[in-house]
Amino acid sequence: MPATIITTEDLMEFKLELFNEIKKLVEQLSAPSETKVYLKSAEVMEMLSISPGTLQNLRINGTLPYSKIGGIILYELKEIERVMEENKVSSY
Numbered sequence: 001m002p003a004t005i006i007t008t009e010d011l012m013e014f015k016l017e018l019f020n021e022i023k024k025l026v027e028q029l030s031a032p033s034e035t036k037v038y039l040k041s042a043e044v045m046e047m048l049s050i051s052p053g054t055l056q057n058l059r060i061n062g063t064l065p066y067s068k069i070g071g072i073i074l075y076e077l078k079e080i081e082r083v084m085e086e087n088k089v090s091s092y
Helices: 009-028 043-046 052-060 078-086
Strands: 038-040 067-069 070-074
Touching: 038 043, 038 078, 043 052, 043 070, 043 078, 070 078
Parallel strands: none
Antiparallel strands: 038 070, 067 070
């Protein structure tokens, strides 16, 4: 394996490239993130403060639409909000 000589200029160039990459990552992390579109079962149970059985009943009776990809069940946030709005009980 031949020896490679690294100069001070090479190190400065590497430093600048590394700095720019870190800067991009920090900007991406600090940018306001969009709201998640799909939620997993655990997230829905926490959001609605319901048990796994209740969530399963909502799926079975068709109250809460879902998608299943592989073994993962996903719920669309806008559908959850729609179901909540449709089932709102006013206390007039």
